[in-house]
Amino acid sequence: MKKIMLLLTVTMATNFVMAQNSDKAKALLDDVYNKVKSYDNIVVDFKYVLHNAEADINQETRGDVTMQGDKYLGNFFGAKQLYDGKKVYTVVPENEEVTIEDKSDDASAITPSKMLTFYREGHNYEWDILQNVQGRKIQYVKLTPIDSNSEVKSILLGIDAETKHIYKLIETGQNGTTTTITVNSFKTNQPLSNTLFTFDEGKYKDQGYYIIRN
Template structure:
């Protein structure tokens, strides 16, 4: 489940019989991407809701994401994921262990620091409508994976119509799960030091280091 949560933040996908390379959707996505690329570093608090109507699942938690260039640090209730652009650390506080691995830039998983560019590779996109989401007027867009065997078959994005910030997105997988992420607070131009994106075992006495590289 923890891996699904992380993948859920990193992968935005959808299947729709009417999916296409919609020029209006592209225009909106390009404006959104330009907005985020102009920000040197940012912090975002988010809420996460996992639901499955058939299995009667309803889980919620809150998290925080800090991004600077290609680097990111994501804090979740049961783990922290840290990436300096080359190495990725997954720290599990309750287990007192940290897993270290090389970050594969060519993997299907998308670096959260590039979430605003995901539509540029492997997706079709379709503008649906203007719709209010969380009290904010947004542009609703579906992203559709070109690969039929993609883990997620649907991602619905809501982009703030006024400032082009990402308001929320919901991913749908083939098992009937819906993963919804909503940005509850966004801090652009955050002052972030590079050492935030490196895990220092010395600061965590007793932690077991598992090097998978």
């Protein structure tokens, strides 16, 4: 009986600590979300690394994205992508082509406009390690998809404890692929052109670009 009582006590204490850690992690993510939503616009410069040792894949690139509400303008992998609130325009200079398509209806798709808020739904939260990165305290929160069929095994989200800005995202797939996004600069409330999120189709037609409509 004593052993059973001891086991129950240990189990209850463990569950209590885990619940506290989950609540603490969720509270930090709520702070991040509220901070992001308080800005008129956000300009992020980042480094992107995709690695799969088994498949001998290692891709690395830099990119940037400007976000205002749901609208965004991003540059990565040699392409430019613009979302004006209605349609997504992808410009690939190497192929001299532009693809125009409606916004994806896939709620699970992580677009640039969701990059800083995707964690709000569909995950369990766990308090993880604290790292010192050049004098900055980066607190990690581990996210595990609630959907057992998810292709994502886990996500580590590194958050600057002082600014409440996301510093790093490390996504591990079920197939062993690791995707790491590191934020090099995070600027807010920048002066933006009124036409930044307006697509000029004529400009690309004049340059001989092939226009694809999906």
